[in-house]
């Protein structure tokens with residue numbers, strides 16, 4: 001592809017553009033509001049785990065996509081909740097989403113995090129290693145298609161535990 005994208009943690013300057021991209025990607029305010037609420041929730045927010053893809057490393061380079069990992073749990077075990085993930089509509093299906101999700105999972109693993117859960121497109125997340133959470137006895141407290149609730153163990157030495165997923169309050173689950 002020959003692009004010069006970089007992935008990096010969000011900075012204060014990125015906050016308005018992350019909102020703009022989230023609004024554009026989802027076509028409504030709900031997910032953009034979740035991102036802002038998560039940023040304001042110090043029990044959920046983890047510095048360094050809100051990542052963007054930027055067009056280049058240059059100052060002021062356009063931000064193309066964003067993903068967020070925040071503190072949740074599986075039963076009593078700490079886990080990360082992935083999402084929302086957003087890519088500028090005109091750039092979707094060009095690898096931006098994959099780049100930012102892979103970077104976020106690597107950053108989480110580097111911090112010693114073990115587990116990630118999400119509710120999302122069942123066709124999209126298996127490419128990152130996510131599988132159906134119910135197979136591990138991981139449950140969601142609200143109705144959702146079984147295949148949309150997915151989980152990933154970042155460290156093979158620590159298999160996924162079972163239990164009810166705990167989400168940051170911003171998700172309203």
Ligand SMILES: CC(C)(COP(=O)(O)OP(=O)(O)OC[C@H]1O[C@@H](n2cnc3c(N)ncnc32)[C@H](O)[C@@H]1OP(=O)(O)O)[C@@H](O)C(=O)NCCC(=O)NCCS
Nearest residue numbers: 025026085086087092093094095096097098120121123124
């Ligand atoms: C979903 C999203 C984050 C994916 O990012 P992306 O940069 O478009 O995707 P990538 O280029 O990394 O990957 C492309 C692949 O993802 C698949 N894909 C993209 N959007 C998809 C969707 N909504 N459902 C299922 N698969 C999807 C494509 O079919 C393609 O598959 P292939 O590699 O087998 O051909 C992005 O399209 C987006 O912002 N969508 C709107 C918001 C949204 O739905 N967010 C996720 C909520 S779970």
